Amino acid sequence: MNIVVCVKHVPDAQSERGFNEDNTTDRQSVDGLLSELDEYAVEQALQLGEANEGEVTVLTVGPADAADAVKKSLQMGADKGVHVSDDAIAGSDAPATSLILAEAIKKIGTPDVVLTGMASTDGTMGVVPAMVAERLGLPQVTYVSELAVEGGAVKARRDGDTASETIEASLPALVSVTDQINEPRYPSFKGIMAAKKKPVEEWALADLGVDAGQVGLANAWTQVEATNKRPPREQGTIVTDEGDGGTKLAEFLTTHKFV
DSSP states (O other): OEEEEEEOEEEOTTSOOOBOTTSSBOOSSSOEEEOHHHHHHHHHHHHHHHHTTOEEEEEEESSGGGHHHHHHHHHHTOSEEEEEOOGGGTTOOHHHHHHHHHHHHHHHOOOSEEEEESSOTTTOOOOHHHHHHHHHTOOEEEEESEEEEETTEEEEEEEOSSOEEEEEEESSEEEEEOTTSOOOOOOOHHHHHHHTTSOEEEEOHHHHTOOGGGSSGGGOSSOOOOOOOOOOOOOOOOOOOSSOHHHHHHHHHHHTTOO
């Protein structure tokens, strides 16, 4: 079984994040790491590979630092990696990102399963998996909490607020997973050392046959006009209870339309 798992290098959520002058996310002045939600996709890919004698290829798109996301995935146990890096990619939106991923997956080969996280922890859009599936002509099974591959098909459970659904799709298929599906493993010392010898290919847009005029900030479908830092939190209102605390609280809630 051939498995491709898409991962993203994102700014650390614990860092003080900001924006560049062109209103794109500042990824240079903060620490980055493999998106936490993608760790679940990597773990699921490894489990499928171990159960079906499969090969797991990790794919990422981004600048030089994005290679760290591939490195972490290889340390967890993936077999090889692909890093698509090109200056023209900077500022790409979801449609452009899905185009690059789809063309990279085609170049990797015809996978049985394409796995992704449910969303990235920086953009939190969650639409890229569906877009990639559409471009590849694959059935999409999204927001999966439990997954099995049997008899040339995937069988998945999707948990909603009031009910759970069971979804089946024939292979090849694209599957996005939630953080309920497994517990990602930590890289072992053996895995860290082994990762140094695993192959990682670096491709540019030209290697994928993608025109630079189809991607990048200038070709995004939407544009961020301005960004502003969140104002500091102000001290809250202190209500002194002088026998009428309940009344003051009710007035406060009513005034602010909380009740």
